[in-house]
Amino acid sequence: MSLERLDLTGPTIRPLGHRERIEWHDHAVHQLVYPLHGVLRVHTGRGVWVVPPNRAVWLPAEVPHAHQADGPTEMRSVIFDVAALDEPAVVQVGPLLREVIRALSDVGDLTAQHRFHLEQVALHQVRRAESLPLMLPTPSDPRLVALCELLTGDPADQRSLHELGRQVGAAERTLSRLFRAETGFTFPQWRAQLRLHHALGLLAAGRPVTRVAADCGFRSPSAFIEAFRIAFGTTPGRYLDG
Template identity: 45%
Template sequence: MPIFRHAAGEQSHDLEHRERTPVHRHGQGHLIYPARGVLSASASGQTWIIPANRTAWIPAHFDHSHRAHGRTDMRIVFVAAALAVQLPDRPAVLSTTPLAREVLLSLTDPHPVARTAAARDRLRHVVVDELGPAPEEPLHLPEPQDPRLRELARIMEEDPATTATLGELGRAIGVGERTLSRLFREEMGTGFTQWRTQLRVHRALVMLTAGAGVLETAHACGWSNPSTFINSFTALVGQTPGRYRRNLPAG
């Protein structure tokens, strides 16, 4: 995982599919942007999906980790405390404007244009000015800790299109349906059906970002009816899969 460091602390990481960073923290808050691919970021017991039109914000001193979904180019920009007050005081995922994207990419370019420290500070102010008013995006994907739920999640991640019921999945891993249902409510804060929809939309984000078409993605992720897929995707992402695909940054 190459890391390119600039004097101001910006970074660029190339992550392989399913590559994780260990839990860590920083003394400064930082912005995380996937220039390519899709990331998930975990902090404070929650996990957020970060597609290519979102930026994650992790304030200083929050334990967190990342996971790549597909080959991912992760960009990081650190934000000084005086500037961070314009951003949420907790981890969040924010809509990314075209201007914010271009500035994030410029700040983290592995072969940056020579700029003074003052110029780089002005660019960071532009990013925060763009992201500060942006709406928070609730793209959550709870990740299980219980080994029984982790095994079920592994099966679903390998085949998100499976139509197996919770009872059938339970029999495959040797756990009763009632026990699994209770574990979902207690640990994930949601039912199996809602969690499965979130997982499928997450996979759809990865496929669309990689260039797959809407119909292909719908079928691969478990929707036989494209209209149902579009409705489920839009409810979580805030735009249709077709629009999300059209608005993906080039390259």
């Protein structure tokens, strides 16, 4: 993995086209990244975070990461000299934090004192915000990597772990143990998380909910809506409206 150090001296606003990618890099400062519009996928060495609207990702200094947009996305970034959290995390963005990020990142004349106070509010909001389980862990075992690539290529694949194991050359029990050891998820949990990640990209591209449910392998639109609501705190329809 080629890594570039990108120097950030202030907040940024960067429009990204569908599937546009910012390759692996890190920063000397802490960063709060917020997609005002669209969906952002943030890759780290631990896995992939999916960041829909009303969510932000905290990235500590010197953590290598890459970004990719699903659908037209406006990525806003605010930097800090002090840490709010020790590890990368996706946090919920309420109305106050959203407006603070807007104020800090919009082009305008903020006095140094005003900026300092807004940054303190942002740090407080991030520290008290609920960290959301939106990460898809990346395994390292070659058999798991092959299996995960199969499902990433077709999240609607309904084959069991036993059937997939025959294709990648590993027993179901071995794969089940490896999933828990390397991702912290059971295989069904990992596959459910993959499908929700894929669903966000399809929704951002304007696909209807019924089509997204089928393309992601959910047994019915209602099952998809319920899984989406549990994970993201809203329904796909309201997500699209927002």
